[in-house]
Amino acid sequence: MKKEGYERLLKQKGLKKTKVRIALIQHFINMEHAQSYNDLQAAFVEELDKSTLYRNLASFEQAGIIHRIDDHSGMAKYAFGESPMKGNGHAHFVCECCETVYCMEESIPIQPIVPKGFQTNQVQTIVKGICANC
Known part of the structure; x- marks a missing residue:
């Protein structure tokens, strides 16, 4: 995605276009795995x-x-x-060795059957194991 695509995404979502927001979107798109606040803070320390x-x-x-x-x-x-709550959603793989979190590309059905009278607000599927890098 080019800079114009980032700007279009921000506009579609009703957010102002700023250099910081464009840089953040670009960072997220370029990363193979999920980012913690600390990861982001280190990447954008300046x-x-x-x-x-x-x-x-x-x-x-x-x-x-x-x-x-x-x-x-x-x-x-x-x-x-x-969010995986939108549509069919997706699972996340958590490496038990390096603790890196990856979004899994395959869409999986996330429609649990809960007891009568219960209401589901969020479902999150976590798959744990060892990543290819470890």
Whole structure:
């Protein structure tokens, strides 16, 4: 995706076009795996302060540009694309060795049957194992 595509995405999602937002989108698209706040802070140490990064992550998540992954490590990870709750969704692979989180490309049905009277708000599928790099 070129810069024009990033700008079009921001416009479609109702967000202002800024250099920081374009750089963040480009970073997410270029990464093979999900990014923690610390990963992003290290990547943008020169360009962003903590509050600007938090605000932009929140805006991106709310707009559906990125989605949050809770891999039970205590630190949320973020990846490009809408939440797996939209449509069929996708699972996430968590490497038990390096703790890297990857979005799995294959769409999987995520429609659990819950007891009568219960309401599902979020379903997250985590697959654990060892990644190809480890």
